[in-house]
Amino acid sequence: MKFSWKLVQHFIEVNTNEFEDIQNQLNMSGIEVESINYRDDDIILDVSVTANRKEIDSALGLARELNIILDKKMFIEPISFVINKCRIHSDRKVKSNMFNYVRIHKIKITDYNSTPNWILDLLEIHNIKPQSIIENIQKYVKIKWGKTFYIIQHEKKKEISIPKELNDHKNFIVTTINNKIFFKQILNSKKEIIIVFADEKYMRINRSNYYKNYDFDENYYIDSLTIIKSFINQSIGKFYEYYSPYRILNSKIKLKQQNINKILGHVEKNTFKYINKGAIEEILKKLKFNNKYIKNKKLFLVEGPAYRRHDLIREIDIIEEISKIHGFKNFYGKCIYGSKQGKQSREFIELKKIKKTLRNLGFNEVINCSLTNNKNYSIKIHNPLNEEQKYLRDNITENLLRNYEYNLKYSSNNLLIFEVGTIFKQGVKPEEKRLLGGLIYANNYNRKDWQKKPENITRFQAKGILEAFLKKIEANVKLENIEGDITSRYGQKSAKARNVIGIYNEKDNVIIGTIKKLNYKYGIKSKRKEEEIYTFEIKLNQLIKTMKNRKHLEYIKKPYSEYPSIIRDLSIQVRKNGYVNKIIENIYKNKNKLVESIEIFNEYNKMTLDRSQQERFVGVRITYRSLHKTLNSNDIKNIDQEINEIINKTKNM
Structure with a gap:
């Protein structure tokens, strides 16, 4: 579709130096400028318009869109239409809100009437073949205003040929032409024709009986008659008019502010600030929408102009128009989540540090169930899930040994595991404790010579691993031997714990954990052998209390100079x-x-x-x-x- 920039500037003034910016904004509105052809006295735009924007088919349509997106004022204002009071009364009886309005004129065309060159040039740009002067003016008006008048040629004793677009008004037109008064004034020669203006108008009437909307029906009507009178050198007499009232369904659309915010997003990058009510109302005003805000429901009742009634029929259509005017780049669609961190307890922070340190030392964390089938010294559950989980465990090492047995079936590699879990002790009152338990099994840890087989980890090496762990977490503890033999119980299997090392709180010399070497016998099918296993159990809460609580940095930040010394x-x-x-x-x-x-x-x-x-x-x-x-x-x-x-x-x- 081609547009004459000179014709567009009859309605609105736009600097040609702004073409690049205009093209970008038109593209966002579904209007793509494919090419620009510069002529001596005009600029021709070849434009591709999306199917839903069929109202942009004339110079007025393009100027009206530029008026919205560039926020530039148009030279002309819609001329109000004066309605016949008698007709209004009859329309109100049928409670109509729309009416078709038809006006009929007779025009006499003489032989010497010729079409001016500027109309012929515009028709040539649009590849329209010139015809008679009245038909050329008809096509020019269509190019300029997007609508035009109809031409009826009638000869005596012949049937009146009515264009199919006027079939709804055929009875009135035929009756008017056959009217005796009108008939005396017409058809004296073959050069006299009838022109018909047919429009749809919305029944919004104020106290002055004026119809007010953003349609330019009266403008194009006056402009058409002015051009016709200028080039046929004839006066145009009175017209005959016809009102045909009818009613359309409610065309108001509910526009919820919540849906606008949800679809378009926020208008500032780092905050949840959305487009406000005032800005929405200003944009709706630019779009020539009639709107009413309902405060308690937080929604707008919106009614679009007649020329956009074909494509603005849903809430999402209006939201899209709002985004175009405000600018897509001014919305931020990415969800911003609150960056505020909740308060973390000291126990939680220190536990993360303990787990991370053990993993860095080569340990793997295991998670075991606190239920067991060992009834010795254990607390019984009143409603167990099954026979194998009837008791609460009273130590953490038993589960670690089961992990060790399971691992040994599939691999003979070194095994370093730890668990943070809960145990339950029987007494006057049942007691619940959180323990840090671990198991060290490393049969391929030492190799004195490449010609010799690797050996098991020693007691001192196991102790060294635990010392390294306690040093890294900055625990104020000491390790000392506990004299004598201590017998430990792990289910139905028995093992003697010898050479036990105690972990003491250095501040009050209270024992908070132990490191033990277990002479543990296990059997896998027919294969039996003895392995060295080291385990440790530490009371978690007491261990955390011994760790340094750093509330400040031990260094001072200073700016660094980028200039030479x-x-x-x-x-x-x-x-x-x-x-x-x-x-x-x-x-x-x-x-x-x-x-x-x-x-x-x-x-x-x-x-x-x-x-x-x-x-x-x-x-x-x-x-x-x-x-x-x-x-x-x-x-x-x-x-x-x-x-x-x-x-x-x-x-x-």
């Missing part, structure tokens, strides 16, 4: 028993921001010229640097002078 090496003479630190302290006390560091790098003695005594000298290296600039010769000269004054004052002290 200058180094000065000074030789300072001091007394034989004098302290050079006093000089350094006085330099620092001077608080010169350009002095970055002072370093003593040498000391030597030198004989005087008469060789009667020795003089003591100290080499000091001073680094100058600025945070904001590169130091020049004047800066360095001033610093040197200050430091020399300080040295002269303090070197004999």
